[in-house]
Amino acid sequence: MKKILVTGANGQLGKCIKDAAAEFSDFEFVFVSREELDIENADFLRKYFIKNNFTHCINTAAYTNVEQAESEEEKAFAINAEAVKNLASACKANDVVLLHVSTDYVFDGKRKSPYSETDLTNPINVYGASKLKGENYIQEICEKFFILRTSWLYSQYGHNFLKTILKFAEAGKPLTITTEQTGAPTNANDLAEALLQIIAQDSTKYGVYHYSNSGQTTWFGFAQAILQHTGKLKDTNLAKTNQYRTFAARPEYSVLDNAKAQNKLKLKHIDWQESLQSVLKKDSH
Numbered sequence: 271m272k273k274i275l276v277t278g279a280n281g282q283l284g285k286c287i288k289d290a291a292a293e294f295s296d297f298e299f300v301f302v303s304r305e306e307l308d309i310e311n312a313d314f315l316r317k318y319f320i321k322n323n324f325t326h327c328i329n330t331a332a333y334t335n336v337e338q339a340e341s342e343e344e345k346a347f348a349i350n351a352e353a354v355k356n357l358a359s360a361c362k363a364n365d366v367v368l369l370h371v372s373t374d375y376v377f378d379g380k381r382k383s384p385y386s387e388t389d390l391t392n393p394i395n396v397y398g399a400s401k402l403k404g405e406n407y408i409q410e411i412c413e414k415f416f417i418l419r420t421s422w423l424y425s426q427y428g429h430n431f432l433k434t435i436l437k438f439a440e441a442g443k444p445l446t447i448t449t450e451q452t453g454a455p456t457n458a459n460d461l462a463e464a465l466l467q468i469i470a471q472d473s474t475k476y477g478v479y480h481y482s483n484s485g486q487t488t489w490f491g492f493a494q495a496i497l498q499h500t501g502k503l504k505d506t507n508l509a510k511t512n513q514y515r516t517f518a519a520r521p522e523y524s525v526l527d528n529a530k531a532q533n534k535l536k537l538k539h540i541d542w543q544e545s546l547q548s549v550l551k552k553d554s555h
């Protein structure tokens with residue numbers, strides 16, 4: 271029997287995994303929020319792993335505020351790097367397969383075609399640097415790991431770009447959205463399903479993988495599609511900008527090449543526009 275620990279369970283991806291878990295009735299799941307299992311607490315974590323006989327751990331716990339990370343570098347690294355090191359050590363010591371989620375922001379965005387797993391990383395903001403350090407710890411410590419780098423996650427849960435746009439539109443506020451970055455919006459429900467599929471396959475093709483929805487757009491294009499598909503475009507004042515001011519730099523281009531995940535893990539990559547429509551049909555926006 272597979273016994274799967276899911277950390278950060280109250281976050282966006284954690285909640286999507288909880289929904290997807292219903293289809294995997296052969297698995298035993300243990301979902302833990304930050305309050306129940308703080309991954310920064312190395313001692314507690316070590317004992318927790320010894321007490322429970324997990325076969326897999328999906329780590330969705332992370333510091334994800336890209337803007338705030340610029341002024342909270344220590345906190346971002348404590349969660350995204352040092353705590354991930356704790357988790358990697360606990361997994362290694364107890365022969366647990368670690369499935370970890372990372373980001374397109376490990377790249378500098380200077381490429382003009384999709385990034386593959388072998389492309390050079392070079393983060394340009396604190397969040398990206400902290401996530402890369404977490405990846406590196408896992409690769410140093412564990413043998414049995416899957417690191418899935420994804421991009422522009424959104425869903426019916428948590429804080430994300432989809433929800434920000436809908437909130438603005440519902441309040442009748444005008445929107446000015448950047449055309450300066452190109453990426454692939456990814457439905458967190460699809461990523462949740464992919465993570466569980468990897469476990470279901472009993473795959474031992476460990477390593478780093480890229481997993482996003484297919485296609486690409488700018489944040490402006492994403493906002494436009496959200497408004498179009500919800501019928502709010504005609505009533506919303508939506509404008510393009512190429513100088514939206516932010517604290518954190520973001521990669522200009524961070525589309526991920528999904529070929530490795532498709533070929534080795536047989537994962538499916540739904541078109542981002544198609545997947546957006548499926549999220550918009552769900553409740554609890």
Ligand SMILES: NC(=O)C1=CN([C@@H]2O[C@H](COP(=O)(O)OP(=O)(O)OC[C@H]3O[C@@H](n4cnc5c(N)ncnc54)[C@H](OP(=O)(O)O)[C@@H]3O)[C@@H](O)[C@H]2O)C=CC1
Pocket residue numbers: 277278279280281282283284303304305307308309310329330331332333334349353371372373374401420421422423424428429
């Ligand atoms: N959101 C995105 O656009 C993208 C996310 N990713 C990655 O995907 C993963 C999931 O992201 P997402 O679900 O969107 O993020 P969320 O911010 O929605 O969820 C992260 C969760 O982790 C929890 N957490 C933070 N610190 C700790 C800790 N020390 N111990 C235990 N739990 C903790 C948070 O709790 P609390 O709220 O209390 O802090 C929160 O519930 C992350 O690894 C992220 O880096 C990758 C690409 C895009």
Ligand SMILES: Cc1cn([C@H]2C[C@H](O)[C@@H](COP(=O)(O)OP(=O)(O)O[C@H]3O[C@@H](C)C(=O)[C@@H](O)[C@H]3O)O2)c(=O)[nH]c1=O
Pocket residue numbers: 334335336337372373374375420421422423430431434445446447448451489514516520
């Ligand atoms: C709210 C808003 C944002 N923007 C810009 C700012 C930024 O360049 C871009 C996206 O804004 P956000 O701050 O919502 O997104 P951001 O926090 O950069 O999203 C990232 O989160 C982390 C966790 C990841 O791992 C990445 O893959 C990515 O999803 O849109 C506008 O142009 N207009 C607006 O009104």
